[in-house]
Amino acid sequence: MATLWRLSVLFGAGGGRGEGPGSRRCLGGRECALFLRTPVVRPAHVSAFLQDRSTPGWCGIQHIHLSPSHHSGSKAASLHWTGERVVSVLLLGLIPAAYLNPCSAVDYSLAATLTLHSHWGIGQVVTDYVRGAALQKAAKAGFLVLSAFTFAGLCYFNYHDVGICKAVAMLWKL
Numbered sequence: 040m041a042t043l044w045r046l047s048v049l050f051g052a053g054g055g056r057g058e059g060p061g062s063r064r065c066l067g068g069r070e071c072a073l074f075l076r077t078p079v080v081r082p083a084h085v086s087a088f089l090q091d092r093s094t095p096g097w098c099g100i101q102h103i104h105l106s107p108s109h110h111s112g113s114k115a116a117s118l119h120w121t122g123e124r125v126v127s128v129l130l131l132g133l134i135p136a137a138y139l140n141p142c143s144a145v146d147y148s149l150a151a152t153l154t155l156h157s158h159w160g161i162g163q164v165v166t167d168y169v170r171g172a173a174l175q176k177a178a179k180a181g182f183l184v185l186s187a188f189t190f191a192g193l194c195y196f197n198y199h200d201v202g203i204c205k206a207v208a209m210l211w212k213l
Contacts, residue, residue: 126156141204149203150193158186 129152137145165182169175197203 123156123159126152126159130156137204137207141202141208143197143202146197146202146204147194150190150197154186154190154193157189158182 129148133145133149133152137149161182162179165175165178169178193203196206200206201209
């Protein structure tokens, strides 16, 4: 916080009111930086933060909240993000393992991780680009069914045919 205050002194962030120790007024009543001699332009969230008046008894300490408050205590989002990273790292290890040691354990591991990785990735595309609550729920339900069939198909292929590793090796021989 002290660093932010020191930068505000040097570069004219006096709360947007021209009251800071390093602030000056430029033409048109805009605030200018002490060293820059140019108008200070701030993003809206920073400007709103700097314009907050300190509460008595808090000694000028202000808290910055960069995320909405309904997500700040959510452990599920953090665990989901960690799970995505774990699956990505598993895929980085499984691909060379599939080349070096093609076996049924690697085949089934690839089936699970590829399906989960693609399900989470395309699920985020659905979340970002499908508008409307009902349409988004329908798209997610349809994609869940498609992911389940994909996993079942890959497991069927692993059990009744050559498996994912040997199938890719056969494609490379072509």
